[in-house]
Amino acid sequence: MALLSGQNLACVKQDRILFENINFSIDSSELLYVRGQNGAGKTSLLRILVGLADPAEGTIEYKQQNIQQANELYCQDLVYFGHKLGLSLNLNAIENLRFWCQLNQVTTSESELYELLANLGLVGLEDVMVSQLSAGQQRRVALARLWLKASAKLWILDEPFTALDVQGIALLRNKMIQHLSEGGAIIITSHQTLDVDYPTSELVLEYRI
């Protein structure tokens, strides 16, 4: 039984067909790479998969249920990491993460948040406004969600390695492997290759004129 599957997906942007007839399915402990040139529609596909945008055609099912109908269940099991980080520039890291936890009904204590940020290499930056952080630091704060929402079964990550330094990449890579080993699934777009010992499939989007 597939965790998430898409049938016959199509996306039309500005009256141009970005892609059509996309079929895929992903199971627990699987990693799905979405590949394609710039402008092939990788981000559009991921936004459709999480339910932010509607596909022009086709259906997406999470645990055999349409994601529109089972929206609440789907949202509970999902972490989406997109181009926009979802951090308010005028709040500090702790405030941002605390707000996100409240939204997603994740219970954490203040000390856990501090500890997590320390693990992510952000010691001493907890009370700094996000607008003052560097691009890489901002991304680390946003990635903390992967650690916070332990119950999530599916991660959908859009270029998560961008702007991260070597340590950051290693940190994220290890976390992804841990997630897969615990039965989680990951859908990712990335220019980095990620060698993992888990079933990996690829979905290639052709650039169309």
Add this chain to the structure above:
Amino acid sequence: MTAMLMAIFKRDLALAIRQRAELLQPMMFFVLVISLFPLGVGPGPETLQKIGPGVIWVAAILSSLLGMERLFRDDFQDGTLEQLMLSGAPMPLVCVVKVLVHWLVSIFPLILLSPLLGVFLNLNLAMYWALLATLLVGTPLLSLVGAVAVGLTVGLQKGGVLLALLLLPVFVPLLIFATAAVDAASLQLPYTAHLGLIGAMLLLAFALAPVAIAYALKVSQS
């Protein structure tokens, strides 16, 4: 869920307080526009009393439009809106909370300023009470209906003027009823009927607008 909505309320309030300077601008605009009128039409107390209610209401609509753009702009740009939509929280309720905070921080102060402006435009006490009542019932309607258009234009780079173009015609009935109420008060007539009409429009907006705002935001995301 209440905890979720409460968290959104607190966060929006905290953010608004940190951006005080931006909030003050529509208020300053409101006062400035109204002080221009005596300079433009002459300081005759009777003229001012006659145009006063209309001037205050038009200025209130214009200055609330100025501040309205802020409602979803930052959340849209930094991606908080995406995370909100993916949190599974019921978006219509989330929108109501956001509109409520916006009303509290950027429109309620205008109402607090209105006694001063009543003095500027030589309104008598009866007119002032009517003005206050219409502002209290009418401005939430402004915010709710305005939020639909803000939701639709949030993804556009050039939203500002378009927002005014979309909303000003829609606010015509509100302007008419509100100024008529103050006029009635100036003639010592009852104005509860006018207030009732504005109230009815507010209820209608309250029933329909949250769903429309949520849908508008969804359209802007795709």
Add this chain to the structure above:
Amino acid sequence: MWKWLHPYAKSESTYKLCQTLLPWFSLSAGITLTIGIIWGLMFAPADYQQGDSFRIIYIHVPSAITSMSAYAAMALAAVIGLVWQIRTAYMAMIAIAPVGAMMTFIALFTGAAWGKPMWGTWWVWDARLTSELVLLFLYLGVISLYKSFDDKIQAGKAAGVMSIVGVINLPIIHYSVEWWNTLHQGATISKFSKPSIAPEMFWPLMLNLLAAVLLIGAITLKRLQNELLRREIHRPWAVKTLLKEGKG
């Protein structure tokens, strides 16, 4: 409803439907318009108070009435689009919008031209002229919102929401403005049983009203066809149609 609408969700069948209807609409619009205008402007009796200048009623009233109904039709198309997720409904919506705006403008212009001999001034803040003016603003808002989006599917949805907001507001605007100021003469064709207008004037007016409806229909159909072709230019059926019509 869905069953009936479903075939027209396909752009090709909508195009063909337009193709079939268009000649009927344009032909009958042409005939009724010619007869109606000639009848109204030349043969119908002159008003005993207003003289010949009242004849502008044969353009003013039909355009004013249809400008409102065109807005309702536009909002209806938007509702169909939103509820049943039909792309062609949005195209129909945006095909109607400028036609309706044009009718509103004609109504305003003829109203002003009528006002000059009647009230001695081009513009009076009369209740119905004011509603028409607000209606024109509503149309312009919907059109400019649509134009602001690059992605036309998104544009259709956004403009659809705005036109529904407008249509809910329209009666409120109408009655508020009416109540705010009534300078205009009483309604001319409010009661069909006992029209307050002589039958010799009533029938040409009705004919012109019908002509206006047919004209809006014809222009909208043509605009919808153009919109369909423009939006679907990458589809084989559109290319085939264009080639065929280019030859013929």
